[in-house]
Amino acid sequence: MSIPLHLGIRAHDFTQVPLKDLIEKLQFYNFAHIQFALKKSFPDSTPSLTAISPGTASYYGNAFRQAGIQIAVLGCYVNIVDTNPYKRAQALAEFNTHLRLARDFGASLVGTETGSMGLGYTTDNFTEEAFQQVVTSVKLMVAEAERFGVTVGIEAGLHHPLYSASLTRRLLDEIPSNNLQIILDCANLMSPTNYLHQEAIIMEALKLLGNRIAIIHLKDFIVQDGAIKIVPVGQGWLEFEPILRYMKYERPHIQGILESTPESHLRESIAFLQQIYEEV
Numbered sequence: 001m002s003i004p005l006h007l008g009i010r011a012h013d014f015t016q017v018p019l020k021d022l023i024e025k026l027q028f029y030n031f032a033h034i035q036f037a038l039k040k041s042f043p044d045s046t047p048s049l050t051a052i053s054p055g056t057a058s059y060y061g062n063a064f065r066q067a068g069i070q071i072a073v074l075g076c077y078v079n080i081v082d083t084n085p086y087k088r089a090q091a092l093a094e095f096n097t098h099l100r101l102a103r104d105f106g107a108s109l110v111g112t113e114t115g116s117m118g119l120g121y122t123t124d125n126f127t128e129e130a131f132q133q134v135v136t137s138v139k140l141m142v143a144e145a146e147r148f149g150v151t152v153g154i155e156a157g158l159h160h161p162l163y164s165a166s167l168t169r170r171l172l173d174e175i176p177s178n179n180l181q182i183i184l185d186c187a188n189l190m191s192p193t194n195y196l197h198q199e200a201i202i203m204e205a206l207k208l209l210g211n212r213i214a215i216i217h218l219k220d221f222i223v224q225d226g227a228i229k230i231v232p233v234g235q236g237w238l239e240f241e242p243i244l245r246y247m248k249y250e251r252p253h254i255q256g257i258l259e260s261t262p263e264s265h266l267r268e269s270i271a272f273l274q275q276i277y278e279e280v
Contacts, residue, residue, distance in 0.1 A: 003252040005244070005277040007218075007270060008033035008072055010259055012040035019060070023067045029266055032068060035111070035215075035257050036060070037075030049076065049094035057104030064106065071107040072255045073153060073183065073215055074098050079115030080137035081130055081161050088137070091115070095141055102150040109214055110145070111153035111183050114162040121159050130161035135174050145179040153214055155183040158191055158228070165189065165205035172212055182209050185217035185259070187230070187238050192223045195237065202242050206250075216247060218273065219259040232265035233258060234272030244273065245280040 011034045014025050022041065026034065038060065039046040045056055064071060076098040078091035098110045114134050117124040124130060138154060145152045154171065156162045162171060168182060186202050194201060206213075220236030221228050230236075247254050261269045 003248060005247065005274060006033070006253055006255050007031060007273065008035065008255055008257045009261075009266075010035040010037070010075070010257060012037055013259065013261065014263055016041060016043070019063055023063065023069065025263070026069055027067060029270065033070040033072040033255050033257070034064070035073040035075050035259075036064075036071045036105070036107070037077065040075070049078075050090075050097045052097055052101060054101060054104045057101040061104055061106040071105050072257065073109055073111040074102055074105050074107040075112075076110055077112050080112065080141070081115045081117055081125075081133040083117055092137060092140055096144045099141070099144050099148050099150055099152070102148065107150075109151040109153045109181065111155060111215070113155045113157050114160045116160065125159060125161045126163065131167060131170075134161050134171065138171065138180065139175055142175055142177050142180045146177065150179070151214065152180050153183045154180065155185055155188065155217070157185075157188045163189075165201070165208045168205075169208040172209070180212075181214035182212050183215045183217060184209060184213045185219065186243055187219045187221045187228075188217075190221055190228060190238070192226050192228060195221075195223060195228075198237075199239050199242060202239065206242065206246050211251070213251070213254070216243060216254060216256045217259050218243070218256050219261070230260045232261040233269035235265070240273065240276050241280055244277045248277060248280060 008031050076095050078094050080091055082088040102110055117130050141152045156168045162168055189201050220231050220233045220238045222231055222236045
């Protein structure tokens with residue numbers, strides 16, 4: 001019996017549409033799971049991230065559950081290394097609100113990237129100080145997750161304080177809790193200077209992070225004018241074979257989430273991934 005490829009999508013990649021329309025779109029493309037960031041999809045329901053009530057969480061959670069759609073990742077992308085202590089505390093409070101309400105949403109994992117020590121790109125992100133701030137914040141987040149029996153999902157990104165698979169492995173070693181898991185986005189590990197060695201980078205990430213990978217993000221890229229540019233899945237240069245082989249044989253049924261692929265390209269992108277998955 002062959003193991004099916006489990007594909008989902010970030011809900012806000014369908015842009016801001018009414019809940020009924022969003023569910024219809026998800027069912028049309030046979031997506032059984034999503035990454036759901038409430039403020040990105042339904043800002044009117046989110047005056048602030050700490051104002052989300054159990055009723056709000058249940059309203060959306062029940063709607064998706066009745067439609068047969070699971071929230072695989074409850075997205076709460078906040079800057080956990082903000083150099084302003086007040087803003088950093090606010091970011092952690094927003095994340096902790098999502099941890100507390102995850103069960104009401106019907107989710108077990110709340111995900112974020114690590115943010116930035118400045119506004120956007122800064123070399124300050126590549127310092128030991130930045131990494132230690134990641135450790136400090138994630139320890140607090142994981143302690144809260146353990147209280148509620150849910151999971152923190154951390155995602156590395158090229159220009160973030162957590163920018164490589166080896167540094168992500170170090171974070172896991174510093175915080176030995178199974179309530180900390182990894183959202184792996186291999187495109188996030190690519191740069192204009194390393195992408196020619198991407199198979200080695202992908203294989204290293206899969207080996208180092210192994211069974212601590214909870215979710216796979218699936219997005220594609222090209223290099224344009226010396227910079228990474230994200231493109232619809234199947235129209236770029238990412239080598240998906242090792243990723244899909246890992247999903248098929250090493251972590252059967254692991255959930256993959258399409259990212260940054262507009263609806264107009266979804267049919268081709270899904271077919272592209274399915275074909276590779278069947279061939280590996």
